[in-house]
Amino acid sequence: MSSHEHGSEHSHDHDHDHAHGDDDLLAEVFEGGPPDDYEVLEIALRELLFDKGVITPAELKAKITEWDGKSPENGARLVARAWVDPDFKQRLKDDFYSAATELDIDTAGPKLVALESDDDVHHVFVCTLCSCYPRAVLGIPPEWYKSKEYRSRVVVDPRGVLEEFGTTLPDSVDVRVTDNTAENRYFIIPKRPEGTDGMSEEELAKLVTRDSIIGVTEALKPG
Amino acid sequence: MSTDPLPQRFRVGDPVRVKPEFRPGHLRTPWYIRGKVGVVDGTIGNYWNPETSAEGGDGKPDRMVYHVCFKQTDLWPDYHGKNSDELIVDIQDHWLDAASMEEVKAGNLS
Numbered sequence: 001m002s003s004h005e006h007g008s009e010h011s012h013d014h015d016h017d018h019a020h021g022d023d024d025l026l027a028e029v030f031e032g033g034p035p036d037d038y039e040v041l042e043i044a045l046r047e048l049l050f051d052k053g054v055i056t057p058a059e060l061k062a063k064i065t066e067w068d069g070k071s072p073e074n075g076a077r078l079v080a081r082a083w084v085d086p087d088f089k090q091r092l093k094d095d096f097y098s099a100a101t102e103l104d105i106d107t108a109g110p111k112l113v114a115l116e117s118d119d120d121v122h123h124v125f126v127c128t129l130c131s132c133y134p135r136a137v138l139g140i141p142p143e144w145y146k147s148k149e150y151r152s153r154v155v156v157d158p159r160g161v162l163e164e165f166g167t168t169l170p171d172s173v174d175v176r177v178t179d180n181t182a183e184n185r186y187f188i189i190p191k192r193p194e195g196t197d198g199m200s201e202e203e204l205a206k207l208v209t210r211d212s213i214i215g216v217t218e219a220l221k222p223g
Numbered sequence: 224m225s226t227d228p229l230p231q232r233f234r235v236g237d238p239v240r241v242k243p244e245f246r247p248g249h250l251r252t253p254w255y256i257r258g259k260v261g262v263v264d265g266t267i268g269n270y271w272n273p274e275t276s277a278e279g280g281d282g283k284p285d286r287m288v289y290h291v292c293f294k295q296t297d298l299w300p301d302y303h304g305k306n307s308d309e310l311i312v313d314i315q316d317h318w319l320d321a322a323s324m325e326e327v328k329a330g331n332l333s
Contacts, residue, residue, distance in 0.1 A: 175308045182313035
């Protein structure tokens with residue numbers, strides 16, 4: 001099967017973001033200035049693994065492509081299904097892995113646990129120790145999620161951090177921060193916005209952002 | 224050769240205090256809850272000990288990991304938010320000691 005089925009435009013730049021050679025991989029690393037110690041270590045390790053035949057450049061590229069395919073859209077589909085189907089929502093809370101397979105989403109890896117925000121509680125998650133993240137359903141974490149600023153401040157002053165994301169919660173809502181320190185990775189089912197009663201699952205999924213699944217924002221309002 | 228997991232010492236609702244230990248190593252108990260009192264909110268299951276597995280050991284025996292719930296106002300003296308705001312951390316059995324509900328009610332900041 002060709003991946004060029006989208007007409008005659010041959011738009012290579014979005015189909016092949018990561019299908020470049022080794023030189024490009026290095027250029028990517030050096031983009032932001034001189035490499036730091038860990039970047040040098042990564043390059044040295046990668047080259048050794050290639051030289052010794054442990055992995056091939058093609059395998060590395062395939063892995064990068066695989067991870068790029070794990071996007072927040074997967075998380076949004078799960079939330080939209082949970083909003084329209086209470087039984088599915090319960091299954092997602094009880095056994096995330098099995099429920100996700102119903103939507104053909106593979107969440108192999110660290111165990112995922114869904115927490116639901118509602119009128120009484122607003123959930124937000126962080127990893128204060130490093131950058132644990134539900135990658136299977138959200139892909140690669142944003143830079144700010146890995147920053148010391150977010151990791152230290154959201155546990156001390158979650159309401160202040162949420163305000164900076166434009167999220168103002170009413171006083172009636174409790175904030176519950178979950179720190180991903182051990183084996184589980186958390187996933188927030190944001191509160192379903194008002195005025196979405198007649199919307200289809202596909203339309204609802206468009207209201208679910210990556211940030212709303214982390215919990216720093218609410219889901220988008222319709223319209 | 225298999226090793227049985229350590230017995231589960233706490234149940235949901237039990238008050239617990241995180242050990243106030245500060246030692247070198249691969250510790251997954253965030254510093255800001257060490258010495259603090261919380262309540263077991265759930266159990267995750269038996270997992271290996273990352274402190275020994277990180278140093279080449281097998282991490283055995285497995286031990287329970289708990290969701291432990293803390294009141295934000297107990298953690299931070301000048302917390303800006305509601306008294307009912309909470310924070311959940313997943314903590315392994317060997318980092319917890321039994322506490323009393325009186326200690327939970329009294330908070331950690333006295």
